[in-house]
Amino acid sequence: MGSKNSSATKRADALRSIEAIVQAATECLGQNPEASLSEIARAAGVGRVTMYAHFTSRAEVVDAAMSRAIDRGNEVLDTVDLTGDPLLALSRYIEAGWHLVDQARALLTAAQRELSAGRIRELHAGPAARVEALVAHGRAEGAFRTDLSNAWMVSVLHAVMHSAAEEIRAGRLTSDRAADHITATVIAAFTPPGTPVPEMGGGVGP
Amino acid sequence: MGSKNSSATKRADALRSIEAIVQAATECLGQNPEASLSEIARAAGVGRVTMYAHFTSRAEVVDAAMSRAIDRGNEVLDTVDLTGDPLLALSRYIEAGWHLVDQARALLTAAQRELSAGRIRELHAGPAARVEALVAHGRAEGAFRTDLSNAWMVSVLHAVMHSAAEEIRAGRLTSDRAADHITATVIAAFTPPGTPVPEMGGGVGP
Numbered sequence: 001m002g003s004k005n006s007s008a009t010k011r012a013d014a015l016r017s018i019e020a021i022v023q024a025a026t027e028c029l030g031q032n033p034e035a036s037l038s039e040i041a042r043a044a045g046v047g048r049v050t051m052y053a054h055f056t057s058r059a060e061v062v063d064a065a066m067s068r069a070i071d072r073g074n075e076v077l078d079t080v081d082l083t084g085d086p087l088l089a090l091s092r093y094i095e096a097g098w099h100l101v102d103q104a105r106a107l108l109t110a111a112q113r114e115l116s117a118g119r120i121r122e123l124h125a126g127p128a129a130r131v132e133a134l135v136a137h138g139r140a141e142g143a144f145r146t147d148l149s150n151a152w153m154v155s156v157l158h159a160v161m162h163s164a165a166e167e168i169r170a171g172r173l174t175s176d177r178a179a180d181h182i183t184a185t186v187i188a189a190f191t192p193p194g195t196p197v198p199e200m201g202g203g204v205g206p
Numbered sequence: 207m208g209s210k211n212s213s214a215t216k217r218a219d220a221l222r223s224i225e226a227i228v229q230a231a232t233e234c235l236g237q238n239p240e241a242s243l244s245e246i247a248r249a250a251g252v253g254r255v256t257m258y259a260h261f262t263s264r265a266e267v268v269d270a271a272m273s274r275a276i277d278r279g280n281e282v283l284d285t286v287d288l289t290g291d292p293l294l295a296l297s298r299y300i301e302a303g304w305h306l307v308d309q310a311r312a313l314l315t316a317a318q319r320e321l322s323a324g325r326i327r328e329l330h331a332g333p334a335a336r337v338e339a340l341v342a343h344g345r346a347e348g349a350f351r352t353d354l355s356n357a358w359m360v361s362v363l364h365a366v367m368h369s370a371a372e373e374i375r376a377g378r379l380t381s382d383r384a385a386d387h388i389t390a391t392v393i394a395a396f397t398p399p400g401t402p403v404p405e406m407g408g409g410v411g412p
Binding site: 156172200 | 216315318323324327351353354355357361362364365366368369372373375376378379387390391392394395396397398399400401402403404405406409
């Protein structure tokens with residue numbers, strides 16, 4: 001019994017340490033994509049021995065932080081209505097998804113440096129499946145073009161969202177105008193050839 | 207005189223070594239973005255001492271290889287006619303620029319891991335200026351939208367080109383169809399709201 005309690009305590013301690021490390025990694029890498037393992041350990045209040053007991057490399061810590069950010073992102077996207085008019089559904093997705101990309105952009109920079117492109121795609125499988133369904137819905141309704149593949153259109157949406165994050169970092173776009181820019185661009189990109197590009201309410205201004 | 211000749215010989219040797227290292231880096235990183243400095247030195251046929259005499263870090267080698275790839279790219283783009291009908295000029299730019307991105311994509315992956323986003327932008331200043339002029343021309347002619355900034359449209363074009371490189375790497379797009387996909391997407395993205403998306407000759411097929 002004593003030993004069972006002791007191992008349960010150890011497990012609880014381990015979970016607490018892992019949670020503290022992932023939380024600290026999200027914050028540290030969010031501020032500086034170059035943050036080292038020692039900085040993350042310090043911010044988590046754990047020693048190097050504890051850090052290396054749970055994560056054998058910086059890549060593993062970045063992977064865990066990115067996985068958690070995407071899990072939380074999926075929870076947010078679960079609340080977005082992606083049914084009805086495909087143009088409005090796409091706008092709603094971009095409005096919510098954009099904020100997630102914006103919040104996670106330093107973390108994503110760290111992930112792009114540390115993880116393979118394949119692993120980053122794998123981590124994004126949840127959001128990607130959502131956009132795939134949204135694009136398929138728009139194609140079926142005739143609102144989106146069908147001369148390009150669904151997969152290509154999903155990649156264009158993600159590329160434009162990430163491009164907005166880069167433009168903000170470069171000081172050429174402000175966060176509050178990002179969703180409008182992405183929406184205006186992607187809706188035009190998805191318009192079937194021969195059909196007028198929809199004029200979205202409000203416009204984006206030059 | 208003897209000493210002058212000797213220093214001229216040393217300079218010539220140094221230039222030859224640097225050229226061999228940059229050439230080897232372009233090839234090694236092109237095949238594997240993770241290629242180490244020792245692998246690059248071995249491929250260049252230089253020792254570690256020579257390598258470190260000219261480049262103090264892997265980042266410097268990646269930077270030099272990327273700079274050279276972009277210089278060569280600029281030479282290719284110099285031969286592309288970017289005047290006349292903006293849609294055709296954009297198609298020609300994409301056709302040529304896409305091949306450069308395709309050839310350099312493993313090198314770009316290495317650059318994204320090793321260099322800052324600011325430095326990568328700086329290196330791309332030449333191609334970026336070209337696209338800026340092309341976009342400005344299309345806007346002035348009424349062929350491209352003016353409700354989004356020139357800078358944003360340039361970043362969208364580059365994002366979609368790089369996205370095609372990623373899609374090829376993921377096995378979801380073939381190289382021979384990339385230019386058509388990029389052109390069809392970007393021309394639609396650049397179409398002024400309220401105007402029909404141009405149907406490009408040939409089409410891209412689903």
